[in-house]
Amino acid sequence: MDIVDRFIGYTKINTTTNRENGANGIMPSSPNQMELAKLIKKELEDLGIKDISLSEKAILIAKLPSNLDKKVPSVAFFAHLDTSAEQTNDTKAQIVKYEGGDICLNEELEIYLKKSEFKELENYIGDDIIVTDGTSLLGADDKAAIASIVNMLKYFTENTDVKHGEIVACFVPDEEQGLRGAKALDASKVGTDFGYCLDCCGIGEFIYENWNAGDCVVTFTGASAHPMNAKGKLINSLLMAHKFISLLPNGEAPEYTENKEGYFWVKELSGNSAKTVLKIDVREFDDQKYKKRMQFLQDLADGLNKVWNGKVDIKLNDRYENVYNYLKNDNAPAIVYAKTAFKNLGIKPIIKPMRGGYDGAVISAKGIPCPNIFTGAHNFHSIYEYLPVKSLRAASEVTKEIVKLVAKD
Missing domain, CATH: 3.40.630.10 (Zn peptidases)
Structure with a gap:
């Protein structure tokens, strides 16, 4: 044939x-x-x-x-x-x-x-x-x-x-x-x-x-309250996620990178004021740079946890290697x-x-x-x-x- x-x-x-x-x-x-x-x-x-x-x-x-x-x-x-x-x-x-x-x-x-x-x-x-x-x-x-x-x-x-x-x-x-x-x-x-x-x-x-590839899942746990008496009680997990995203490096996203430039890809955001889940893909060709990107996310979550009293849970996973x-x-x-x-x-x-x-x-x-x-x-x-x-x-x-x-x- x-x-x-x-x-x-x-x-x-x-x-x-x-x-x-x-x-x-x-x-x-x-x-x-x-x-x-x-x-x-x-x-x-x-x-x-x-x-x-x-x-x-x-x-x-x-x-x-x-x-x-x-x-x-x-x-x-x-x-x-x-x-x-x-x-x-x-x-x-x-x-x-x-x-x-x-x-x-x-x-x-x-x-x-x-x-x-x-x-x-x-x-x-x-x-x-x-x-x-x-x-x-x-x-x-x-x-x-x-x-x-x-x-x-x-x-x-x-x-x-x-x-x-x-x-x-x-x-x-x-x-x-x-x-x-x-x-x-x-x-x-x-x-x-x-x-x-x-x-x-x-x-x-x-x-x-090819990429060293990793996944990041961050869960933000807020506190619900009726808006009529929310002052001092409501903790909005959506805004917590927004703050996390805002602290990612500018310009290090798929739409701004090419060739061997790595990135964080904010891929999915879902939830409400009480609980929000953020998913981020991490990509980098160089093995050491990849590890630094993953550590950056861990450090960011750890830092925000000090502010928000442990309301941030982060899970990092290696998907595949170069x-x-x-x-x-x-x-x-x-x-x-x-x-x-x-x-x-x-x-x-x-x-x-x-x-x-x-x-x-x-x-x-x-x-x-x-x-x-x-x-x-x-x-x-x-x-x-x-x-x-x-x-x-x-x-x-x-x-x-x-x-x-x-x-x-």
Whole structure:
């Protein structure tokens, strides 16, 4: 099966993550994630791969043993089964030959992928591009990754004369709501020396830095009183929360920052005069700066508690870490092999920090250093998501080349 047909086949299975089910601890949060996992398992079995496991949580692990007479590092490739919840409609993928200008996604609804808004389209004039009909996500995030990995395994199972070490493919559910599948993964069952997620965007993107991420929940307990006799009695928890927010550093919020600039994100405020809950996300690339941000919030709560007699309760939680904390430096094998693969294939690496998280952040902390390779798609989480066919093929070629390079060492 051609990689394009494989990808389009995956898009026909609606694997939208279900946030309500996820919040109730259900995994996978949507049943079609398991259906997709079963389809992938069947495809891998048809390739002759025998060491395959599929858990009740839709975590699929497949291993292709080494055909070398020497020991080389084992490598894993990761992708997620779910698609984001911004759109829940079934995907109706279509392939267009891009000749320039705008792309009509849906004539009836007058939905266009506009060159004026997505200037990178100019890079794909003359290419085939996979798009939606404008009513759903495409799901290249992350089904392009799944297609690339399965296509790579197909190559090595059909070309047994090509040398390779152990290759592990791992597919997890519910990445789109807090990296839940990666958190549930037993990394010892993967057991490789390092790995790669395929979960970033246009051709050439290569990511090995992401946020250190934390959550902060502050609960302010006031005291209720009727306004007719509130003087000296009413303690308004809403105003306590407002005071806390006002003491955060000016300009250190998502809307004011870029690149490697960290922030506090005041994300949610709910309550009344008696009790108010404030939720803040903390993000920072540098590990020490992240710790300082978390300590700042703790110190702020402690200081206000002295004024308000213990009416502030703060809970700080680490969500995920920067992958670079585990890669240590740019000479890490996972980085070197990927950069060499890009060079050998004539792909210019676009190295950038990810102002977000991905499964590799959790997987790296479990002992498998795991940078992030492009899928080739653009506009994740949008009805304007699109995937150039050449980029999809390139993503799979990178995985093949990495495996070949490891086998040569």
